Amino acid sequence: MLKLFHHPFSSASRFVRLMLAEHEAKVEMVVERPWERRPDFLALNPAATVPVMVENDGPPIVGPATIMEYVDETRGYALSDRRLMPNHPEARAEMRRLVDWFGHKMQDEVTQYFAMEKLLKLEIPASLGGGAPDNQVLRVARLNVKHHLRYIGWLAGTRNWLAGDRLTFADLAAAAELSVIDYLGEVPWDEDAHAKAWYARVKSRPSFRGLLQDKMPGLPANRIYADLDF
Template sequence: MHLHHHPFCPHSRFIRLVLAEYGIEPDLVEQRVWERRPDFLALNPAGETPVIVEQQAPSVPGAAIIAEYLDETRGLALGDRRLLPNGPAERVEVRRLMAWFNDKMFLEVTDHLVRERIYKRYMKADQGGGPPDATVLRAARTNIRYHLKYIGWLAKARNWLAGERMSHADLAAAAHLSVADYLGDVPWDEDEDAKAWYARLKSRPTFRGLLNDSIPGMPASKTYADLDF
């Protein structure tokens, strides 16, 4: 399996966590989506990461589609470690929260942080590169507070975000927080329940690949790889 991704794309990070929980080690192919490489556009005309490619199979684009594909092709073999529950009501809640983080939190927080602080460093002027927009960053840093509070509320009320078992919902939320945490933009002192939940995720062996990622010239925050904060 090949995973076309960017190390700091939160959707790619979500799929990397899912694959790690499934015990799958894909070949990672880094894509800079702003370059719009023809070979990559042939795999996903939308020009977005992540995309997985397996031999003699069509490419599978998009975090939500990949998550469903992996559950359909590998989920049953996981037994109690399956990331999508068996019951329809429970599945609805996992999917609802996965969409909350991969869609709503992305649009309100992580898309802005990643684009302004990371992608723009490598983009040419005609691709939208340049210095970060301070107004956009302020909005993202304001918005992350209520997402963190929501995560804390869920973590306090349940064993995991969507229920009794860890699921796609936890991995999606953790993937987005991990990017913001690298940049030092998570106000951890504002919600101890969210912080404790994230520490559980960050301590899992499947998280190590993400914690090893780095950006040249931009070191991670002090909390990023500290399992005890």
């Protein structure tokens, strides 16, 4: 049995939820608020970040990219020609580059800003940095999201899926980032038709359903968030 320590609005956690759903893996979900620095959680991951996954009595598998490799190594074969990891080392390298791009660059330049300012600050106590959003930060995020959407559109317009011919972990990583931003209505979909059409395809997958049901108390999702025909 798998156990996932996650936060519903952590894009890295969402990436893992998507990959587990694609593999139809059963998983027990535990919501973790990393800012609480719960001692039992720090013992699993001294970096105090989500996601962390544990299989049975095994050691903690920490972080989205590490979990991705573990899930592929232990379950990828079962997907056979729908495996989310490409077959060739060069194609894998391109996929891993994109997973890193979305999980670090896009996360740092866009998602993290929106998530912290508009979502997490509602939940984090004022003594730990919660409170009103910083509009200056949001302005930067709104500028940066356009560049990232354009890059996704460029990839989607020149390839069948973001990393090549078939759906890979890279699509799930990108969609996880966008899904958090989309909850807030902050994705300028009209600016890139390729990106929008690609996201509609990913969002329609059964693996996406769990994400579309997430709710932040006090902040309902953007009108089109759960709409497959947005």
